[in-house]
Amino acid sequence: MTHTPVGRTPLTRARVGHLDRSDVDLLGVRDHVAASWRRSLALGVDPGTIANRYHPDLELDSRLVRCAQPVIDRLAEQVADVPVCIALTDDHARLVARRDTQRGIGVLADGNNFATGFGYGEGEVGTNGVGTVLESGESVHIVGAEHFVERLQSYACAGAPVRDPLTRRIEGVLDISCRSEHSSPVLHSLVRSAAAQIQEALLLDRDPGQQALLSAYSRADARADARGRRAVLAVGRRTVLTNALTQSLLDAGDLLALQDHMRFVMFRTASTDEGVDLPSGTRVRLRGTVVAVGDSVAGMVGTVTVPQDDAGVVLVARSRARTAGRPAEHTAGPVPGARGPAAASRAPAWRAARATVAGALAESPTAVLVLGEPGSGRCRMLTDTDGELHGPGNVLAVGSEQLTDAPGPVADVIRNPDPDRLLVLRDVDRLPDAALETLSAALDDPRPPGRPLRIAATASDDAVGGPAYGALLDRFRWSATVPPVRHRSAxxxxxxxxxxxxxxxxxxxxxxxxxxxxxxxxxxxxxxxxxxxxxxxxxxxxxxxxxxxxxxxxxxxxxxxxxxxxxxxxxxxxxxxxxxxxxxxxxxxxxxxxxxxxxxxxxxxxxxxxx
Missing domain, CATH: 1.10.8.60 (Helicase, Ruva Protein; domain 3)
Known part of the structure; x- marks a missing residue:
């Protein structure tokens, strides 16, 4: 902000004219102030009074307050000779900390409800150095009659957003307020510098995993920029970082699906270079590397490439044609005739698993293993996909308890199969060795001519079994992994x-x-x-x-x-x-x-x- 505030008289006239007619031209009023006045008027703020609300349940020892306190203390020492209030708010414009350099300015602030626990959003008190920062996303310096509410026009305030250094989301606002006669552009510079220091403290306060992810993302983004701008995406357990090109290439639904996919992949492999089919039909190439801290996975950083033709047009239609050629991947919309939680998905990992299962169930004989966490829909995927291909009602699912108590009858079904029926052995990783050996022997026995076996099994994707479990898995020809619900947020x-x-x-x-x-x-x-x-x-x-x-x-x-x-x-x-x-x-x-x-x-x- 380099403009000098205009004189009080023309500014006051402009404000009065605006209160009389909301559509009047605000000549001589700085753009961000004029925009704030319009918002304040539209929100019904009373220009004659301060009517902000007290919030008794604010967290006054939050991470933001903890990281900001040393910075506020240093700032107070820098401006100790000037009567100012230094205030910190949360992301809802509610004061969570205040430091006064002199008692008198603190008394004035209390009289204007500029105190811990009170809200100072534009919807309550109009144009000011807190609410206007949150509305505009930028630092501001509001002086005298630029305030919308008359009681605040004797004051000046400089405010700056405090952003999360990873997500860039505004976590709060740092504000310096004083009487107008003590105002100076220096206060605006000081508050911006102090806000940056708080952001640095927030970064250092992050756990090592988040710091490692940010460092890896910064390096990848710098390399991508040096090579002519590439889309870069970093996904952690609770954090997502993207550069501008990523957001311009992918719509919100595709971006969310890609984040889910990266969270799924990063716990399964150290790196990936694969084609990923997104919900819109766009097929992207993902090159990703896991970021680890010790034995813990912090996240994955990847570059994303969208194929284009010679004219630079993204190849969405061709991508759709390729995915449509796969028998049962179902890139969009529900599966015809299917119903329930396994019927459709936007998650690339889920759709890839379904394509593998569909391909296996279409062949005869069938022997497919579906991995995943308990309750993730493994058996449901088998049931729905088989129902689509061969008609409903042809699946016999046998639980691990039944297999443990009486594996013999199931072994007889394996030796004398019904070619129209899919036999699903559930949770085979939970079976004792005796049951595993009985099932393996049955799978090795010859079957009557013309009666091919159609069999599937489910197991946990992190199961560690002994030789008997490994021997049973050797009898299967296909495998697919179903992602958990937390990686299917869309x-x-x-x-x-x-x-x-x-x-x-x-x-x-x-x-x-x-x-x-x-x-x-x-x-x-x-x-x-x-x-x-x-x-x-x-x-x-x-x-x-x-x-x-x-x-x-x-x-x-x-x-x-x-x-x-x-x-x-x-x-x-x-x-x-x-x-x-x-x-x-x-x-x-x-x-x-x-x-x-x-x-x-x-x-x-x-x-x-x-x-």
Whole structure:
């Protein structure tokens, strides 16, 4: 901001004219100030009073506050001779910290509700050095009559956004406020410099994995730029970094699907160079390398190339033609005749697995192994795909318990197969050696002429079995791995609605937008099975109508960083229930639980409880 604020008299006249007629030309008013006045007027802000709200349940010892405090202290020393308030807000314009260089300016700030716990968004107090920063995304210096509310026109404020150094998302605002006569462009420079220092502190406060991912992404982006600009994407457990070219090449749905795919791949291989078919029909080439810290996977950094013809046109149509030639990959839309959570997917890894399964089931004899986490839909994929190819009702699924107790009858079915029936052996990685050996022997025995065996099995993708387990796997000819639900985030809304249709087929029941957001934040360690259980519980609470977050199990509002013991789960559920009863008010919830507010905040972070 290099312009000098215009004089008070013409500025005041422009503001009065704007209040009389919202469409009046704001001549002589800086563009960002004029835009803020228009927003303030449209939001119904009263120019004659300060009507901001107090928020009693703010977290005043957050990571942002912790990282900012030393910077604020140094800044206060730099401007100790000037009466100023240095304030830090969260990303909702609510003050979480304030430091005064002199008592008098603090008293004035308190009189204007510019104090810890109060909100200073544009929708409450109009143009100012906090709310206007959040609205514009840029630093601002608001002086005197540039404020929309009259009571603030004796003051000046310089504010700058504090961004997450990885995601670039605004985490808060740093603001310096003073009387107008003490204002100086130097304050604007100081606040921008201090905000950058807080961002650096946030970066250093990251765990080693996130720092390693950022470093690897920065190196890859620099190399890509040196080679003529390439799309670069870094995906961590909770972090995504992209350069501008990536966002211009891929739409939101394709980008989300590619992120899911990279999270799936990064736990399975150290590097990848593969073609990936995205939901839009575009086929991209992904070259990715895993970023590891010790034995832990921090993420994957990759370059993305979209094939183009000689005229530079992205080859979407040709990509669709190629994928359409694969018998059952189903790149878009539901599978004809199929129903349920395995019917369709936007996830490239899921569709690749389905293509492999379809190819195996189309051949005779059939021997396909489907790997994945328990509850991820392995058996459902086999059932739906076989139903599409050979008609419904031809699948016999046998559980690991039955195979353990009585493998002999199943062995007889293998020796004398029904060529129209697909036999699915579920969770073979859980079988004892005796059952594994019985099944292997049956697979080696000759079968009657004209009666080919159609067999499939499911197992965990991280199973470590002995020689008997390995010998059974040797009898299979194809394998595919189904990704877990957490790597199919784009599919979650359809998965949930499909399960609701199964659980309550004749009812008018749906998930509210807020409930969908709760489901999206959960990591679903139990996969589709856990989602089904959660929706079953929600239907018990609300049999018809719109399912709200309070109808979902407490576990859905928790994203812990590690597995929880039963006692931890019980405590987590109690805290979530108390927060729901208090309408999200953490102070009230802490009182109801008999906990100190700091203790409640610590446990919320520990259990990853979402708002």
């Amino acid at each position: 599919d979650l809304p359809e998965l949930a609605e499909s399960l609701l249709a199964e659980l309550a087929p004749q009812r008018e029941v749906r998930l509210s937008p807020a409930a969908h957001r709760v489901l999206a934040r959960h990591t679903w360690p139990g996969n589709v099975a856990e989602l089904r259980e959660a929706l079953t519980g929600a239907l018990a609470r609300r049999p018809v109508g719109s399912i709200e977050p309070s109808d979902l199990p407490e576990s859905c509002q928790s994203v812990p960083r590690s597995s929880l013991r039963a006692v931890d789960q019980a405590e987590r559920d109690t805290i979530v229930a108390a927060l729901r009863d208090a309408g999200g008010n953490r102070v009230a919830a802490a009182g109801a639980l008999g906990l100190a507010r700091s203790t409640l905040y610590r446990k919320i972070r520990l259990y990853g409880i979402t708002d």
